[in-house]
Amino acid sequence: MGDLQRATxxxxxxxxxxxxxxxxxxxxxxxxxxxxxxxxxxxxxRLESASPALMLLDLTMPGMDGFELLRR
Numbered sequence: 438m439g440d441l442q443r444a445t446x447x448x449x450x451x452x453x454x455x456x457x458x459x460x461x462x463x464x465x466x467x468x469x470x471x472x473x474x475x476x477x478x479x480x481x482x483r484l485e486s487a488s489p490a491l492m493l494l495d496l497t498m499p500g501m502d503g504f505e506l507l508r509r
Contacts, residue, residue, distance in 0.1 A: 448489040449473040450480040450506070452498045460493060477501030481509060 447469050451457045457473040464471050472489070474480050476498055496503035 445490040446470045446472065446487070448480065448483060448487070448492045450475075450477065450492060450498075450503070451495040452476055453495070456495070477503065477506035477509075480506055 447464060449457050449460050449464075449471055451460070451473070452475050454475070457475070461471045461473055472483065472487075474483055478501055480492070480494075481501075494503045494506065501509075
């Protein structure tokens with residue numbers, strides 16, 4: 438499992454609900470705690486109050502894409 442320990446919170450940012458749900462199921466099955474948001478603006482808002490160990494980011498979202506989110 439590398440340096441991440443079980444029950445580590447991961448933030449999933451993806452506008453495709455199916456992909457977000459699939460990642461959630463797979464990661465939670467392996468012991469991680471996940472939160473999923475649908476766009477870059479929601480991710481920025483979430484990052485103001487939380488510090489996930491890892492963010493899984495869709496780079497091609499409408500509005501603020503993943504590259505812009507990384508820049509911010």
